[in-house]
């Protein structure tokens with residue numbers, strides 16, 4: 001196949017899904033390239049099972065969505081599919097529990113409804129060259145596009161085009177997530193979680209389990225009898241072995257887990273941080289915490305800085321004011337190459353700011369803005385925040 005598209009979106013995770021939907025809904029001929037068989041990225045392939053960053057960070061009021069357009073639509077659909085009448089309160093914030101298989105199905109339903117959108121599954125973007133247009137090569141196809149949105153989470157497009165990539169010396173830890181079914185109800189209670197944590201400490205002290213198990217945390221899902229475990233990893237490839245050890249321990253020593261069938265393991269381990277783009281603005285921790293306002297705001301960040309640099313659990317820094325902070329369009333636009341936009345985990349931010357911006361609720365919002373900006377550029381219109389915000393109202 002050798003076709004011409006107006007917008008090409010690389011990577012169909014939370015950000016890429018929304019970028020592609022937004023561009024297609026605006027009427028631009030769009031292609032979404034995804035290397036796996038699923039949409040939703042970490043939210044399906046790695047079994048990340050909670051949408052964070054959807055709601056304003058203000059518990060003194062009922063939950064309010066921070067971003068209009070696709071984040072609001074996806075929240076509504078996921079609540080319907082998982083029968084949640086209300087979001088869940090988690091510490092100082094609201095979150096929405098999500099089910100990875102529903103997320104994949106919902107994503108596919110949404111893209112199938114768009115006549116201007118072609119999705120190429122099992123296509124890995126292997127190269128992009130810049131000529132008059134962008135020439136894009138996957139393992140199966142070659143085609144051109146006027147604008148490109150990089151939502152690969154790893155800024156792969158910057159690598160192909162030799163643009164500057166940002167990377168931290170101390171990236172956030174990867175993690176391995178799996179789920180167990182048929183777990184007795186008592187294991188879903190908070191008091192049980194505390195007891196289990198103590199049991200794991202004792203098992204590590206007795207040499208029954210390896211010390212990395214101390215990076216494990218559990219969370220009940222929206223399905224009866226299902227619990228997810230997340231193990232933060234010092235060594236990214238230790239996940240399957242640690243998970244297998246933990247399941248064997250639970251079955252042998254913890255009555256609520258005695259009758260669990262084989263666990264559901266993820267397609268890929270969970271990766272929290274790799275490369276990011278250098279944009280026209282690099283968002284910082286200070287921008288978010290101080291609630292700095294930007295004239296070109298196109299999305300809102302509603303999750304605190306959540307750093308996971310060790311396996312001992314998260315370190316939160318909350319925004320000073322109980323409201324979401326501005327994300328400027330310039331953090332989604334390349335400083336070096338016109339026609340390139342980015343969103344989700346590979347947007348232009350410092351290591352600390354990314355620890356807020358990477359959550360899926362925010363990825364939906366930056367994705368839709370990048371898709372709209374790319375769609376405007378593809379038609380020869382200079383994207384501005386005013387135009388992008390106007391388009392969000394029509395999504």
Ligand SMILES: Cc1cc2nc3c(=O)[nH]c(=O)nc-3n(C[C@H](O)[C@H](O)[C@H](O)COP(=O)(O)OP(=O)(O)OC[C@H]3O[C@@H](n4cnc5c(N)ncnc54)[C@H](O)[C@@H]3O)c2cc1C
Pocket residue numbers: 010011012013014015016033034035036038039040041042043046048049050051052053123124125126151152153154156174175176177230269270271272343344345346358359360361363
């Ligand atoms: C362990 C863990 C726990 C987390 N917990 C939460 C949580 O509780 N709540 C929350 O909201 N967020 C959480 N996050 C963060 C969140 O899941 C991710 O940051 C978010 O999913 C990133 O979205 P994205 O669209 O930028 O990238 P991804 O979801 O990673 O999607 C990128 C997509 O691009 C595809 N791709 C990559 N390269 C190519 C290529 N060359 N060609 C074609 N396709 C390509 C991939 O297959 C993938 O589908 C967690 C992350 C991890 C790892």
